[in-house]
Amino acid sequence: MTAPPHDPGTATAVDVAVAVPGKAIEGRSPWRIAWVRLKRDKVALAGGVVVLLLVLVAVFAPLIVGLLGHPPNEFHEEEIDPFFSTPKGAWGGISSDFLLGVEPGNGRDVFSRVVYGARISLLVAFLSAVVAVVIGTALGIVAGYFGGWIDAVVSRVMDLLLAFPQLLFIIALVSVVPNSLWGLHGSGVRMAVLISVIGFFGWPYVGRIVRGQTLSLREREYVEAARSLGAGRGYILFRELLPNLVAPITVYTTLMIPTNVLTEAALSFLGAGVKPPTASWGQMLSKAVNTYEADPMFMIIPGVAIFVTVLAFNLFGDGVRDALDPKGSR
Numbered sequence: 001m002t003a004p005p006h007d008p009g010t011a012t013a014v015d016v017a018v019a020v021p022g023k024a025i026e027g028r029s030p031w032r033i034a035w036v037r038l039k040r041d042k043v044a045l046a047g048g049v050v051v052l053l054l055v056l057v058a059v060f061a062p063l064i065v066g067l068l069g070h071p072p073n074e075f076h077e078e079e080i081d082p083f084f085s086t087p088k089g090a091w092g093g094i095s096s097d098f099l100l101g102v103e104p105g106n107g108r109d110v111f112s113r114v115v116y117g118a119r120i121s122l123l124v125a126f127l128s129a130v131v132a133v134v135i136g137t138a139l140g141i142v143a144g145y146f147g148g149w150i151d152a153v154v155s156r157v158m159d160l161l162l163a164f165p166q167l168l169f170i171i172a173l174v175s176v177v178p179n180s181l182w183g184l185h186g187s188g189v190r191m192a193v194l195i196s197v198i199g200f201f202g203w204p205y206v207g208r209i210v211r212g213q214t215l216s217l218r219e220r221e222y223v224e225a226a227r228s229l230g231a232g233r234g235y236i237l238f239r240e241l242l243p244n245l246v247a248p249i250t251v252y253t254t255l256m257i258p259t260n261v262l263t264e265a266a267l268s269f270l271g272a273g274v275k276p277p278t279a280s281w282g283q284m285l286s287k288a289v290n291t292y293e294a295d296p297m298f299m300i301i302p303g304v305a306i307f308v309t310v311l312a313f314n315l316f317g318d319g320v321r322d323a324l325d326p327k328g329s330r
Contacts (some may be wrong), residue, residue: 030247037323042061042129044319050312058119068099069112073277076107092297100301103284104291110298114305116279121309124194125260129253131199135205137249141237143207144214151211158204167266173197174272187274194273199265201223209248217241247324254317258310265306281306 038044057064079093079102080086087093092101092110102109143154146324174193181189218241219224226236267273268282276283283304288299 018071027328034247034320034323038319041319041322044322047312047315050308051316054118054122054309054312057115057212058122060117061119064115065109065112069115070098070109072106072109072112072116072279076102076109079107080177081239082130086291086294092295092301093302094297101297103287104295104298107239110284113279114281114301117281117284117302118305118309120191120278120280121264121306122276123263124191124198124264125257127195128198128202128260129256131195132202132206132256133198133249133253134203136203137210137242137245139203139240140207140210141214141245144211145218145233145237145241147215149293153308154207154211158207161201164201166197167263169201170194170197170267171272174267178282190272190274194264198260200261205256206252209252213245213248214241217244245299251317251321251324254313254320258313258317261306261309261313 070076076098079088081088085105087102087104087107089095089101093107094101096113098109100109100114102108103110103113139154139157142270144152163203170193174190177189177193179185179189181192184192223236223240226240231240264273265280265282265285268280269286270282273282274280284302285299285306288295288302292299
């Protein structure tokens with residue numbers, strides 16, 4: 001009897017169990033297997049490379065601007081047409097001296113402001129995602145494991161926050177927040193408010209996923225075995241359940257960050273983001289509304305920056321999801 005045909009690109013249990021003569025069997029952790037799957041997804045890897053480049057740009061913004069641009073708040077009126085208040089050169093004043101042109105009206109370097117705007121957007125997006133993940137994981141795992149009235153209360157709080165108008169609340173809150181708070185001033189206060197509120201209203205999404213996963217994991221054999229051996233609730237939550245929730249939490253975090261980037265840009269566009277003259281992509285788009293007919297490049301450049309950032313994170317997040325849960329994509 002002949003063996004059934006076997007696809008060499010597909011790994012099976014037999015492949016793992018059969019040892020190559022003269023070589024020891026090498027075990028692979030789930031994370032290593034996920035990394036092998038992720039490396040095969042070229043689109044996700046491209047998104048990951050763009051994400052890494054964006055992070056490096058945000059971290060080394062002062063160095064990049066010092067080498068390739070001008071200070072982000074420095075005016076260059078000589079680059080502006082005095083009659084039309086638009087850049088003198090073509091394509092928004094793009095030249096070897098101003099790589100992405102200059103801002104209409106005052107001549108500020110668009111390249112420098114886009115680079116510093118990446119720092120604001122990514123910082124708010126990352127930190128608000130951390131806040132949401134910490135709160136959502138803690139409450140979700142507690143609600144899923146203990147159940148009963150604790151689960152009912154946490155679930156109703158989730159429903160309440162999911163129905164709350166987040167953007168309207170932030171706009172109203174920013175209008176009453178003082179200029180100095182928690183030792184911060186100006187744009188620092190605005191960023192702290194954005195991170196806190198976006199993270200607080202984002203935790204129910206994480207909490208629902210963690211709660212659902214915990215409900216299925218708490219009945220598994222290894223959890224029952226830990227209970228039978230006298231393990232306490234804290235041990236079961238942090239040593240048995242939490243390590244098995246890292247994969248779904250990681251996947252959702254990578255997909256939450258681009259949403260937070262869009263939220264920060266929308267709030268800055270509406271005037272509820274960082275204060276001028278701090279650079280922000282949404283703020284640049286808001287200002288470009290009045291000048292896009294005379295200088296469309298000033299609107300296109302920050303718009304492309306937002307588009308590329310969100311697309312890269314989404315592609316990378318989809319790849320991470322497929323790598324950690326390959327059955328979920330079928």
